[in-house]
Amino acid sequence: xxxxxxxPLWRWTARQDDAWWFVTVPPDESDLLAELPLPPRGFGSxxxxxxxxxxxxxxxxxxxxxxxxxxxxxxxxxxxxEHLEPDQPVPVRLVTxxx
Numbered sequence: 516x517x518x519x520x521x522x523p524l525w526r527w528t529a530r531q532d533d534a535w536w537f538v539t540v541p542p543d544e545s546d547l548l549a550e551l552p553l554p555p556r557g558f559g560s561x562x563x564x565x566x567x568x569x570x571x572x573x574x575x576x577x578x579x580x581x582x583x584x585x586x587x588x589x590x591x592x593x594x595x596x597e598h599l600e601p602d603q604p605v606p607v608r609l610v611t612x613x614x
Contacts, residue, residue, distance in 0.1 A: 516551065518544045518609045523602050524589060536594060537586040538605050540576060545584035548576065551611065561585070566608040568597040573612065 520541050527535040540548065553559055560575040570593050576585040587607065589599065599605055 516547065516611045518547065519607070520544050520609075521604045521606045524594070524599050524605050526601060534591070536589045536591075536601075538589055538607060539579070539582050540585040540587060540609070542584055544609075548585050548611075549578070561611060562613045563587075564610045564612050567593055567599075567605055570596050576609070 518540070522538045522541060524536055524538055527537060548561055551561060553561070559578045562573065562575050564571065564573050565587065567589075572590070572593065574588055574590075576587050578584075579586045587609070589605070593599070597605075
């Protein structure tokens with residue numbers, strides 16, 4: 516499955532000393548992900564290949580009860596390479612893998 520969307524970059528504030536950044540997968544796209552059969556690993560995560568700008572990497576999206584959607588972690592290397600700033604809209608291409 517391939518999804519394309521734009522969503523703002525935000526910082527996880529549960530622990531102030533950690534710099535975890537995410538993009539929330541929009542509701543319609545999250546609903547599509549929720550319909551996929553889940554692999555036998557924990558947390559309901561789904562392995563994906565992500566492209567933002569000219570940067571492509573593999574990671575997982577995770578269901579978030581707080582956001583009622585899946586969230587995509589945005590590592591520092593990507594944020595730096597693509598000059599991403601807090602609250603800035605991030606265009607994302609997400610492809611599920613290992614299904």
